[in-house]
Amino acid sequence: MTHALPFVCFFVAAAPVSELPTPAESARRVVDAAKAEKAPLPEELSVKLAASDDPRDVWLAVAAHTLIEVEINPEMRVKVAAGPAKPTLTAGRTMPFFVRVENRCGATARLAVTATDLASNNAETPDWLDVEIVNAKGHSDRLSGAPIDYKLLMCRIAEPGRREVRLGFDAGQGTQDLGFRGVTDILFHVRKEDAAPSGD
Amino acid sequence: MPIRFVIVLSVLCSAALAQEQFPRVETVERQPLLSQVTRLDEALQAIGSPLDAEVHAALERLKSLADDKAVAAEVQTLLDPLCLVAIDLSGETPKVTGPGKTSELFAEGWRAFLVKVVNPEGATGGLRIDSPNAAPVPRSPADAVESRWLGLESYEGQPLRTKLSGLPLEYRIVQLYSRDVGERSATLTAAVVESDEQKDAPSGSADLKFKAVASTPVSFAVTDGGEPAMAAFEIRDALGRVYPLQSKRLAPDFFFHPQVYRATGETVQLPPGSYTVRCSRGPESIHETQSLVVEDRPVTLTYDVKRWIDTAKLNYWSGDHHIHAAGCQHYDKPTEGVLPADMLRHCKGEDLKVGCCLTWGPCFDFQKQFFTGKTDDVSEYPYLLRYDIEVSGFGSHNSGHLNLLKLKDQIYPGGDSKLHWPTLGLNTLTWAKSQGAVCGPAHSAAGLTRTVGRLEGTDGLDGPHRLPNYDIPAYDGIGANEFIVDITHEVPGPEGKLVPAVDFISTMNTDRVAEWNMWYHALNCGYRVKASGETDFPCITGERVGIGRVYAKVDGRLEFDRWVEALAAGRSYVSDGSCHLMNMTAEPAGDASRKVSLGENGSELRTVGPSSVKVRVTAAAFREGSPSLPVELIVNGYVADQQDLVADGTPRDLEFDAQLDRSSWVAVRVFPHAHTNPIFAIVDGKPIRPSKESAEWCLKGVEQCWSQKLRTYREEEREGAKTAYDHAREAYQQIIAEAEPTARPE
Known part of the structure; x- marks a missing residue:
């Protein structure tokens, strides 16, 4: 069982691995996944996507409609922050949001989301919210290992009004970051169905 | 009122x-x-x-x-x-x-x-x-x-x-x-x-x-065994507010702690009022709460540390081989992490004798200045601080982070920072071992807790606490992942003699079942990798340094090199500090002349033919209410004998009996608090091959690891990676051919 490898010197930073999706490809995939789910995209995003099919434009459009920004550090700690998208829902309708993942440790684990209603006794999982990261053909809830990844998050709240929920993300047991950094609190504005415009 | x-x-x-x-x-x-x-x-x-x-x-x-x-x-x-x-x-x-x-x-x-x-x-x-x-x-x-x-x-x-x-x-x-x-x-x-x-x-x-x-200076008078000491103090007023205000702290006080560390003669400023002060000095001390009234004149808080045990007096020196002065919960402004004196203060306050402060990705080029290849000058005997490297945030980190201890040179050849390092962990290990470093993966369970299946034919083979178990991990993280390959390799040491590429597996700070399960399977394949204890402060937790510890036996004066050599030799146990398993020995029943002490002479006990073996350990634990804790003798991963230990802090000598009909490893544990390293009982000179299933589990792990890590290896290293993995495959196939089916004790 003896096997000695010689020293190897490397003078360049780790190169991107060719088979991993680029950010633009990941953005395209998440849009395709939303369409496959027949999820109504926000009107502003739909307009942008209709205006240009250029990969960079698609990426920029997706970036602007990201609800959650996840950063996984080299120690595989998962940090979460709210993104630029407006957290607007239509009551009773399942709607898509994007999650941007900056994956600095190349993890390929499953990205999981948990929801907590801080206003409930014992901080329970809210029964008024459905939330999941889509895991379907063509769009996995597992991380690709690419430095930038996008995931599709589907949300539904039945009743109109304002509802705040704590969303936590992890990439496996014990990976959620410390000191509230693994969670973010999102205040959803839930419109009545008949009051809702066709998009955001 | x-x-x-x-x-x-x-x-x-x-x-x-x-x-x-x-x-x-x-x-x-x-x-x-x-x-x-x-x-x-x-x-x-x-x-x-x-x-x-x-x-x-x-x-x-x-x-x-x-x-x-x-x-x-x-x-x-x-x-x-x-x-x-x-x-x-x-x-x-x-x-x-x-x-x-x-x-x-x-x-x-x-x-x-x-x-x-x-x-x-x-x-x-x-x-x-x-x-x-x-x-x-x-x-x-x-x-x-x-x-x-x-x-x-x-x-x-x-x-x-x-x-x-x-x-x-x-x-x-x-x-x-x-x-x-x-x-x-x-x-x-x-x-x-x-x-x-x-x-x-x-x-x-x-x-x-x-x-x-006006605030009033409060001085501290801290003694431990009659000597001036550093201790932890958590100061709260009647409304529960913490002093000094956490959000305004700079080093040496850490903003993510409620506690501060103070030694005799040092002070804090407090406004007049009534306070409760929680005083402690690491897990070997009995924590106490004092009331403090502050008026307009300076006052002194006296804390005479009461201990339930002092392992250093028994030549077991506590250490944490993985703490950081930068990154994770530390700030990078106004300074890029904190300084050696700050880290030493925290080690002293937690009575952690050896702190291995590892420079890694964040603030690398600032923190690297503190590496000297020897114990840092701020060290105050017996508290030793030494800077080394964790490969994290660069190089081969994607296939599992590596703790590299006792380096002579901290930078991989070909550059002066972190961007040129190899992406194959084995290449990093080859370089580190050539200079006599002591190496092992960090936060081992990362990537081992999600499973992708189970080894066929192993139903009913899982032990208590699911140790061992035969679920195949996903190898999708940055713990002991490429470890499954690297343990099969030997690389040239400082004198060119071949030595194992991996010395230890890190434990005590991640999922205990996942980290110990990996260790057990490696031992069952005959790889004599040791367990060490770490915190990965302040990343896995920022609570304090020394949450995960290794207690290494060093007779006489404590020196870093001797301590880390004891770690590598397995003359040690891992612990969260609440439980201690010292002085482990094994001998053929009725033949004390052939007694083997843990970590001496390769921890190897040789017998002829199936033998009855007597294992002894000095155990002590401390828990409120003094409950009984099961102390288990582990043979090839399974519980072979058990004794109860009253957790009242009193050290007790325990004896266990094991009947060994094949070459085996034996160790003692208190799940999930402490574990000794193993003694290797060699029967009739045969290698340790007690579990064909463990070897099959490892082989499956190599395949799964390859599926996850191939893309992380730089193009020019892939051929070498393939060779390294092929070597591991062959090694496990050879072990499968030599091994016996697992015999789980009734």
Whole structure:
């Protein structure tokens, strides 16, 4: 069982691995996944996507409609922050949001989301919210290992009004970051169905 | 009159006053309001200024109340008295209302207050709270120096938000500092801004009165065994507020700790009042709580450390092979992490004899200056601090982080920083081992807790606590992943002689079953990898250094090289500090002359033919209520014998019997608190091959690891990676051919 490898010197930073999706490809995939789910995209995003099919434009459009920004550090700690998208829902309708993942440790684990209603006794999982990261053909809830990844998050709240929920993300047991950094609190504005415009 | 009663009465009186002053909000949707208030409660705890327990409990009770109006009214009744000001955003210009009373501050210290925000129009910009009295003193006009006595800072960190929520009512936190003692006034201004740069936002103001109480120096007198010492002190006032204010701390006090570390003669500044002080000095001390009354004269807090055990006196020296001075919870401003003296202070305060401070990705080029290839000069015997490297955030980190201890050169050849390092962990290990380093993977369970299947034919083979188990990990993280390959390799040591590429597996800071399960399977394949204990402070946890420990036996004077050699030789046990397993020996029953001590002569006991073996260990544990803990003898991963240990702190000599009919490894554990390294019992000179299933599990692991890690290897290293993995495959196939089916004890 003896096997000695010689020293190897490397003078360049780790190169991107060719088979991993680029950010633009990941953005395209998440849009395709939303369409496959027949999820109504926000009107502003739909307009942008209709205006240009250029990969960079698609990426920029997706970036602007990201609800959650996840950063996984080299120690595989998962940090979460709210993104630029407006957290607007239509009551009773399942709607898509994007999650941007900056994956600095190349993890390929499953990205999981948990929801907590801080206003409930014992901080329970809210029964008024459905939330999941889509895991379907063509769009996995597992991380690709690419430095930038996008995931599709589907949300539904039945009743109109304002509802705040704590969303936590992890990439496996014990990976959620410390000191509230693994969670973010999102205040959803839930419109009545008949009051809702066709998009955001 | 009880203090609590005074506080409650004071709150109620203040409430009556404040309710007259502050605008009220009639209706707010209860769910988002209660959620916001809960976050406020969390934030106050995080900065060490928690709500009074009764106010906290009253807010919790509101969660059972369904009526929006009633909830809004009660929230305001409870929180308005704690507010410095109310800010009403209903008009074009914010209207700021003071409390109508003098607010108390303390000189040279910070105090947190709430701010009530009434926001009927649903503004969602940032709320800028400021004061001309908080303007900088450097470069100020001479006649303004006197009035610039105030420090002011809004707390907008997690779990709060920087911007307004848009709810009609919310509460925020502002922290004030007084330069001076006595009565002072200040103007507080408020404006809603769309960006930090906006200068022209309409601004409202109020004039406020303060009385700043002089703080008093509190000195510490700390002794341990009659010698001056460093210890941990968590200081809280009657309302549970932590001192010094966490959000204003810089090293050596860490902002993410409630505790500070102080030695004899050192001080903290406290305003007059009553305090409780939790005193401790690591897990071998008996923690105690003292009451402290501070008046206007300097006072001394005396803490004579009481221990339930002192393992150093038994030549077992505690260490944590994985702590950091930068990254994770540390800040990178105003300094890029913290300094060696800061880390040593924390080690001394937790009575951690050896701290291995590992430079890694964040602040690498700043922190690398502290590597000297020897114990750092700040070390104070027997507290030793040494800088080495964790490959994390660069190089081969994707296939599993590596702790590299006792390096002579900290930078991989070909550069002077972190970008040129190899991506195959084995290449890193080959370089490190050539200079005599002691190496092993970090946070081992990362990537091993999700499973992708189970080894066929192993139903019923899992042991107690699922140790061992035969689920195949996903190898999708940065723990002991490429480890499954690297343990099969030998590489040239400093003199060219081949040595194992991996010395130890890190334990005690990640999922205990996953990390110990990997270790057990490796041992079952005959790889004599040792267990060591780590915290990965402040990444896996920022609570304190030395949560995960290794206690290595060094006779005579403690020196780092001897300690780390004991670690590599397995003359040690891992522990969370609450349980100790010392002086392990094994001998053929009835033949004490052939006794083998753990970590001596390769920890190897040789016997001829199946043998009865007597294993001895000195065990001690300390738990409130002195419960009995099961101490288990482990043979080839399974429980072979058990003794009960009363956890009253008394060291007890325990004996175990094992019948060994094949070459085996034996160890002692108290799940999940402590584990000895193994003694290797070699029967008839045959290698340790007790489990064909363990080898098959490892082989499956190589395949799974390859599927996950191939893409992480740089193109020019892939051929070498393939060769390394092929070697591991062949090694495990050879072991499978030699091994016997697992014999699980009844």
